[in-house]
Amino acid sequence: MNKALEGFRICDFTGQLAGAGATKWLAAFGAEVIRIEDPVRQGRWDILRGMEPFKDGQRGLDYGGAFNNHNTDKLGITLNLRTDKGKEILTELIRISDAVTENFAAGVLDKWGFDYEALKAIKHDIVYVSNCGFGHEGPYSRYKTWGPIVQAVSGLTFSSSLPGQEPAGWGYSYMDHTGAYYMAMAIMLALLHRQQTGEGQWVDLACTEAAVTLNGPALLDWTVNERPMRTETAPNSNRSQYAPMAPHGIYACKGDDDWIAISCRNNSDWQQLASLIGDEWTAPYDDEAYRLAHQDDLDRTLSEWTRTQDKFELQTKLRALPIPASAVQKPQERIERDPTTGNFGLWPTVEHTAIGEIQVDGQPVHLSGTDWQSTRGAPCLGEHNHDVLSRLLGYSTDEIEALAEEGVL
Numbered sequence: 001m002n003k004a005l006e007g008f009r010i011c012d013f014t015g016q017l018a019g020a021g022a023t024k025w026l027a028a029f030g031a032e033v034i035r036i037e038d039p040v041r042q043g044r045w046d047i048l049r050g051m052e053p054f055k056d057g058q059r060g061l062d063y064g065g066a067f068n069n070h071n072t073d074k075l076g077i078t079l080n081l082r083t084d085k086g087k088e089i090l091t092e093l094i095r096i097s098d099a100v101t102e103n104f105a106a107g108v109l110d111k112w113g114f115d116y117e118a119l120k121a122i123k124h125d126i127v128y129v130s131n132c133g134f135g136h137e138g139p140y141s142r143y144k145t146w147g148p149i150v151q152a153v154s155g156l157t158f159s160s161s162l163p164g165q166e167p168a169g170w171g172y173s174y175m176d177h178t179g180a181y182y183m184a185m186a187i188m189l190a191l192l193h194r195q196q197t198g199e200g201q202w203v204d205l206a207c208t209e210a211a212v213t214l215n216g217p218a219l220l221d222w223t224v225n226e227r228p229m230r231t232e233t234a235p236n237s238n239r240s241q242y243a244p245m246a247p248h249g250i251y252a253c254k255g256d257d258d259w260i261a262i263s264c265r266n267n268s269d270w271q272q273l274a275s276l277i278g279d280e281w282t283a284p285y286d287d288e289a290y291r292l293a294h295q296d297d298l299d300r301t302l303s304e305w306t307r308t309q310d311k312f313e314l315q316t317k318l319r320a321l322p323i324p325a326s327a328v329q330k331p332q333e334r335i336e337r338d339p340t341t342g343n344f345g346l347w348p349t350v351e352h353t354a355i356g357e358i359q360v361d362g363q364p365v366h367l368s369g370t371d372w373q374s375t376r377g378a379p380c381l382g383e384h385n386h387d388v389l390s391r392l393l394g395y396s397t398d399e400i401e402a403l404a405e406e407g408v409l
Contacts, residue, residue, distance in 0.1 A: 003030025004370035011097040015046030019103030020070040021180030027073035028372035039078035062354045068378040076379025085408045099127040106136045116202040125200040127190040131183045135206030147173020154211030160237045179207040217242045246291040253311040259328035260311045272321040352377025
């Protein structure tokens with residue numbers, strides 16, 4: 001089966017997740033992604049290389065679990081760009097690539113002598129996609145960011161809390177995921193434009209601005225009504241204001257830290273839930289306006305009932321009614337218990353050179369004619385130096401060995 005992006009070559013400097021997650025999509029769909037790293041400051045370009053989690057206690061730059069998850073099916077080479085020969089090899093690689101991708105702080109490639117004008121001089125139709133916290137324009141452009149910082153600056157952190165409590169934040173760096181998705185779309189759109197017109201371009205992606213787009217109704221509410229998000233009763237990030245629903249939240253169940261999500265969209269959903277509960281306390285809540293006005297009491301009383309229920313059994317009962325509901329799943333339950341992810345191929349097993357067989361995240365989409373496939377683990381540091389330099393650039397084995405001895409690779 002052909003792959004959707006087969007034939008494209010990416011000269012890739014991305015790291016962590018906001019960048020590496022983008023080029024992982026391209027690699028899964030057949031693009032040849034050549035990941036470039038520094039042989040001197042090993043692992044510093046991407047700190048995930050040597051970070052937990054590890055498999056079977058194996059530690060080191062080739063064993064970081066997140067790195068290996070985000071870089072499947074890519075090739076990996078090392079280039080010392082402090083040397084003239086390293087810059088020469090990079091120039092040769094850019095000349096045969098379709099795109100250059102990076103998520104350094106703004107200006108890093110400029111300092112190395114590979115800004116967009118220099119890239120165009122090497123290859124006139126090159127696509128250059130940069131992904132940094134604030135983009136390359138404006139007063140914040142030189143500031144460095146990290147996922148939680150992006151979430152704070154964008155306003156997302158402020159949106160997650162319970163009434164009367166401080167902003168809870170989003171925990172893990174979810175904006176790295178969203179930034180990666182935006183970057184993947186940006187790369188493919190620019191490549192599509194290049195296919196149609198023969199023109200390359202520079203795509204300047206600001207991860208913070210990508211995060212702002214997720215605020216949606218809260219921004220609109222202030223723009224239209226000048227209504228602030230934080231009041232005595234808001235935000236309650238478990239509840240739905242747009243459209244208003246009640247009950248709508250996360251409720252404790254029987255067991256150790258077990259919970260269920262329940263959403264009653266309308267009176268019909270509520271009547272079905274009330275019938276299942278079978279208790280007279282539900283009667284006053286038959287009126288939707290009353291439910292919305294008394295959500296605190298409703299949530300407390302509903303929680304008393306859900307605490308007597310097994311979350312998976314209750315999930316089955318509610319879905320049969322049908323009411324939107326789902327057990328709040330822990331990672332091990334999602335992987336080991338839920339059949340949907342396995343059937344959808346979301347946890348493929350790949351072969352890693354140092355670690356052996358490992359399970360990684362797949363892609364949550366399937367194309368009937370040009371589907372994705374993940375079989376090869378992330379590259380060990382410099383693993384494909386010989387392959388890339390010999391197969392693509394025509395260097396001999398002796399030349400490659402000499403470059404390694406000189407500290408270029």
